[in-house]
Amino acid sequence: MVKLLAFFKRRKDLSLEAFQAHWRGQHAELVVCQAGLRRYVQNHTLASSYGDNSEPAYDGVAEAWFDDIASMRANADSPEYKAVRADE
Numbered sequence: 001m002v003k004l005l006a007f008f009k010r011r012k013d014l015s016l017e018a019f020q021a022h023w024r025g026q027h028a029e030l031v032v033c034q035a036g037l038r039r040y041v042q043n044h045t046l047a048s049s050y051g052d053n054s055e056p057a058y059d060g061v062a063e064a065w066f067d068d069i070a071s072m073r074a075n076a077d078s079p080e081y082k083a084v085r086a087d088e
Contacts, residue, residue, distance in 0.1 A: 001038070001065060001066070001067065001068075002065070002066045002067070002068055002069055002071075002072055003063055003064070003065050004063070004064040004065075004066070004072060005061060005062070005063055006061070006062045006064070007057075007058045007060075007061050008023070008058060008059055008060045008061070008062065008088075009057070009058055009059055010059045016047065016050065016059065019059055019060075020044055020059075020060075023042060023044075023060060024042065024044075026087065027084070027087050027088075028040070028042065030080070030083050030084045030087055031062075031064070031084055033080045033083075034064075034075050034078070034080045034081055034084070035071075035074065035075060035078065035080065036066050036067065036071035036072065036074060036075065037064060037065070037066060038065045038066060038067060039063070039064075039065035040062070040063065040064055040065070041062070041063040042060060042061075042062055042063075043060060043061040043062070043063070044059070044060050045058065045059050045060055
């Protein structure tokens with residue numbers, strides 16, 4: 001089993017709430033369409049981590065699980081993976 005971790009920082013023009021809504025909804029729907037994906041987990045940064053003048057380094061971490069590296073790499077040129085990348 002191979003687990004890919006991706007760390008995300010939202011675009012500056014998105015509020016935390018807008019980012020999380022998009023990531024939980026539209027983006028997740030694209031990710032789960034990838035061939036060979038066994039598990040997908042989103043880890044959202046807690047709102048309490050944001051202060052008046054500070055923000056955490058990342059707004060979220062995604063976990064994508066595949067059977068092996070070959071399964072993961074097989075998506076590289078797929079339309080499904082290209083849709084995920086375009087949405088990021």
